[in-house]
Amino acid sequence: MEPLVTVGVLSAFVVYGTFVAFVNTDYFVDPYLSPFFSPCLASNCEEATWDLFGTHWGFSPALLILPFPLGFRLTCYYYRKAYYRSFLWSPPACAVSDFRSSYTGETKFPLILQNVHRYFFFLALPFPIILLYDALRAFRFEGEFGMGLGTLILLANAVLLGLYTLSCHSCRHLVGGGINLLSQAPIRRRLWGVSTRLNARHMQYAWVSLFGVLIADLYVRLLANGVFSDPRFF
Amino acid sequence: MSEAVTLRIWRGDAEGGEFREYQTSTSEGEVILDVIHRIQAEQANDLAVRWNCKAGKCGSCSAEVDGKPCLLCMTRMDLFETDETITVAPLKAFPVSRDLVTDVSLNYELAKKVPPFNPVPPEPDGTYRMQQIDIERVQEFHKCIECFLCQNVCHVIRDHDDNKKHFAGPRLFIRVASLDMHPLDATDRKDLLADELGLGMCNITKCCTEVCPENIRITDNAIIPLKERVVSRRYDPVVWLGRKLRSRT
Numbered sequence: 139m140e141p142l143v144t145v146g147v148l149s150a151f152v153v154y155g156t157f158v159a160f161v162n163t164d165y166f167v168d169p170y171l172s173p174f175f176s177p178c179l180a181s182n183c184e185e186a187t188w189d190l191f192g193t194h195w196g197f198s199p200a201l202l203i204l205p206f207p208l209g210f211r212l213t214c215y216y217y218r219k220a221y222y223r224s225f226l227w228s229p230p231a232c233a234v235s236d237f238r239s240s241y242t243g244e245t246k247f248p249l250i251l252q253n254v255h256r257y258f259f260f261l262a263l264p265f266p267i268i269l270l271y272d273a274l275r276a277f278r279f280e281g282e283f284g285m286g287l288g289t290l291i292l293l294a295n296a297v298l299l300g301l302y303t304l305s306c307h308s309c310r311h312l313v314g315g316g317i318n319l320l321s322q323a324p325i326r327r328r329l330w331g332v333s334t335r336l337n338a339r340h341m342q343y344a345w346v347s348l349f350g351v352l353i354a355d356l357y358v359r360l361l362a363n364g365v366f367s368d369p370r371f372f
Numbered sequence: 373m374s375e376a377v378t379l380r381i382w383r384g385d386a387e388g389g390e391f392r393e394y395q396t397s398t399s400e401g402e403v404i405l406d407v408i409h410r411i412q413a414e415q416a417n418d419l420a421v422r423w424n425c426k427a428g429k430c431g432s433c434s435a436e437v438d439g440k441p442c443l444l445c446m447t448r449m450d451l452f453e454t455d456e457t458i459t460v461a462p463l464k465a466f467p468v469s470r471d472l473v474t475d476v477s478l479n480y481e482l483a484k485k486v487p488p489f490n491p492v493p494p495e496p497d498g499t500y501r502m503q504q505i506d507i508e509r510v511q512e513f514h515k516c517i518e519c520f521l522c523q524n525v526c527h528v529i530r531d532h533d534d535n536k537k538h539f540a541g542p543r544l545f546i547r548v549a550s551l552d553m554h555p556l557d558a559t560d561r562k563d564l565l566a567d568e569l570g571l572g573m574c575n576i577t578k579c580c581t582e583v584c585p586e587n588i589r590i591t592d593n594a595i596i597p598l599k600e601r602v603v604s605r606r607y608d609p610v611v612w613l614g615r616k617l618r619s620r621t
Contacts, residue, residue, distance in 0.1 A: 218575065222576075222577055223577055229577065229579070233441060233464075235527075236532070241531070241532045241535065241573070243528065243570075243572055243573035244572045244574075245572035253603050256608065311601075316601060318557075321503035
């Protein structure tokens with residue numbers, strides 16, 4: 139049952155993400171920007187965060203940024219476990235036979251590329267900060283301070299994505315796990331302690347943050363299509 | 373109060389064998405090993421089962437109950453329905469010696485590949501000092517009781533006989549982690565991990581962690597940190613550049 143659920147959820151997310159990226163509309167309703175398009179880096183954005191590529195980029199601006207969080211999740215140690223089990227059946231479950239008769243693990247191309255995970259971690263690190271910036275911007279409605287349901291959704295999404303990123307195994311290694319004498323590096327020891335505590339829930343953060351991104355985009359999309367109006371708290 | 377129970381136990385040796393059904397009784401608080409001992413005493417005196425402490429600390433009575441690797445002495449009978457037939461089989465990953473006893477010597481042969489603890493030179497006063505924070509990480513690994521359930525459930529070993537000679541498996545990765553992360557150890561084992569112990573074969577599906585009776589977080593605390601150390605050695609140009617610069621200054 140578990141592999142089936144994993145296949146269903148991950149496939150649905152990939153299909154939804156691809157659809158959203160290529161449809162390239164309805165991702166901004168002032169002041170909410172969908173996380174699939176943040177940061178928006180081209181002139182053809184509905185709301186440009188930073189017009190880095192100007193008019194040189196003619197495709198969906200989501201394509202400029204999505205490879206980084208996608209690569210981070212694809213090479214993530216937790217997701218690897220999830221899709222090796224559910225998609226590749228290697229193995230489908232503990233003590234259940236592998237689907238394939240030969241096995242080389244992550245020693246050969248293409249799976250040896252999983253070792254680039256820490257680079258995707260570096261590339262994914264700015265995203266929670268940018269999304270937090272988006273969430274803070276979402277406290278302003280036509281120049282006035284305010285808060286709507288969308289503000290809370292964007293804020294929760296940024297926090298969940300931050301927890302997922304900082305609980306990453308590569309992060310845990312880089313902040314202190316790679317050294318044996320933590321007693322001689324007090325700052326790294328503290329960082330490693332925090333990362334270790336977060337890392338224990340990496341799987342939960344992986345799933346919740348995935349749904350967070352999905353819900354945030356869906357919320358903005360429904361608002362943009364006028365399905366309902368954003369409830370304002372003040 | 374005792375209840376009737378049916379066990380299907382694998383009987384045989386390296387040449388082959390079959391499951392045989394035994395009906396006996398079980399009392400409140402018993403574990404499967406108690407029931408197997410009752411069968412051994414009353415119905416099958418020649419039934420071979422390895423056991424020692426009956427407290428989950430010697431790692432001798434590893435077997436597969438209803439297909440799940442576990443310690444017979446730690447698997448309570450009240451986990452099963454009374455009308456359920458319980459299947460007990462030897463560890464699948466290792467050759468059967470007889471009945472429920474398997475030959476796990478492969479693990480000891482592989483362990484010979486791991487260089488032992490090699491202490492750094494002592495301090496000027498001739499002693500060694502360690503801080504608790506530095507040693508507590510490896511203390512988790514010292515809880516290992518060598519039941520080899522992790523080795524048995526690991527699909528790299530279990531389903532691929534050809535990997536057995538060049539894949540050390542979770543038990544030995546714990547061993548290497550306990551040495552490589554030790555604050556006083558001077559030997560570098562990263563190339564050994566990548567080249568001879570087959571760390572890259574592990575695809576971190578965490579079955580070893582799921583079956584560990586000592587609840588050692590094998591994958592998160594040993595295997596993945598070791599993989600990250602190998603990445604730093606083999607695949608990280610930033611670390612490589614830093615090392616080069618440091619060696620020139």
